[in-house]
Amino acid sequence: MISRFNRAEGVLLNTTSIRVLVVDDHERWRRFFSKTLQKQPELQVTGEASDGLEAVHQAQELQPDLILLDIGLPSLNGIEAARRIRQVSPASRILFVSENRSTDIVEQALNTGASGYVMKSDANSELLPAIKAVLLGKRFVSACLAAHDLMTSDRGVLGDECRIEYNPYQLFGRTGLVSELLVSILEATAADFGTVQLFDPTSRVFRIVAQQGFQSGFLDYFDQVSDNKKCACGAAMRSRSRTVVFDVATDPVFSNETRDVLLSANVRSVQSTPLVDTLGKLVGILSTHYRSPGGATSDVLKQVDILAASFLARVNVSGRNAREVE
Numbered sequence: 001m002i003s004r005f006n007r008a009e010g011v012l013l014n015t016t017s018i019r020v021l022v023v024d025d026h027e028r029w030r031r032f033f034s035k036t037l038q039k040q041p042e043l044q045v046t047g048e049a050s051d052g053l054e055a056v057h058q059a060q061e062l063q064p065d066l067i068l069l070d071i072g073l074p075s076l077n078g079i080e081a082a083r084r085i086r087q088v089s090p091a092s093r094i095l096f097v098s099e100n101r102s103t104d105i106v107e108q109a110l111n112t113g114a115s116g117y118v119m120k121s122d123a124n125s126e127l128l129p130a131i132k133a134v135l136l137g138k139r140f141v142s143a144c145l146a147a148h149d150l151m152t153s154d155r156g157v158l159g160d161e162c163r164i165e166y167n168p169y170q171l172f173g174r175t176g177l178v179s180e181l182l183v184s185i186l187e188a189t190a191a192d193f194g195t196v197q198l199f200d201p202t203s204r205v206f207r208i209v210a211q212q213g214f215q216s217g218f219l220d221y222f223d224q225v226s227d228n229k230k231c232a233c234g235a236a237m238r239s240r241s242r243t244v245v246f247d248v249a250t251d252p253v254f255s256n257e258t259r260d261v262l263l264s265a266n267v268r269s270v271q272s273t274p275l276v277d278t279l280g281k282l283v284g285i286l287s288t289h290y291r292s293p294g295g296a297t298s299d300v301l302k303q304v305d306i307l308a309a310s311f312l313a314r315v316n317v318s319g320r321n322a323r324e325v326e
Contacts, residue, residue, distance in 0.1 A: 020043055023067060025051060025072070027050075030048050040128065046064060047064065055067070055069065055073070096110075115133075115140070144280060169207055178196050178198070181196060182210045186288070194288045195214070197287075207224050246269055248269060267289045269294055273286045273308060
């Protein structure tokens, strides 16, 4: 049971009602929040607001325990509203629920003193866990923000206190799904080598979980790759679109060090395809490598897309089940 917290001491008590103010300018979202909160009888919607100024006035009047707050509000945006709410209702916990995934906006929102930030695209699965975390005094940030837009942030605003980590590396790295994908891809494309990397948000890198044809020098160099690495998979991470290199020896996407590693492994061309799930989360990178310049043809790339889509469909089901268990 979620318990109400002591407003003076900021700790949870074993009472039965958490008062929530819902702020969003779209009625359908206010209805969604109310319906979701009904799943927890301890959570009571005691007020609603459709613009920022109204949110500040209601927060001052109601002194709610929790405020669900959108960013894009009329009259006063959510970030400025949060700053004013902190003055008139300092004990209220603020959880942003927004469609905006800009790193700067998320950081500005959390710098108001808010306790969390949930993407609306993930609200169906993350809203209640986020509320529970926030009421326990922890910070919550949607996993997709950690896995994509905020992956490269070095300012540490988000922290690692509490978020539902969608961790493809842990969920699927040791399963047969990835190996099956790589074998199928190599058979369908006649590639000479191949790798599958999955995202690990704990270290914010993509890690090789399956490979064929490579020796230790290559594997040590590419074992953990961040999106700032000058290579095909790094470019695919940054753009979230396929990167095709026709000749490793001349393509500027590579650093000299990366180029030397690839040429030493007899790789002259490569394609890297991002594996993106139905919620837009970057699960991993699938790369095929060739001994000759020229790389994969359009027909080959179609096969890559078909097999990648099949893999992602299986991952989506398995990942959803794993998160439900959590």
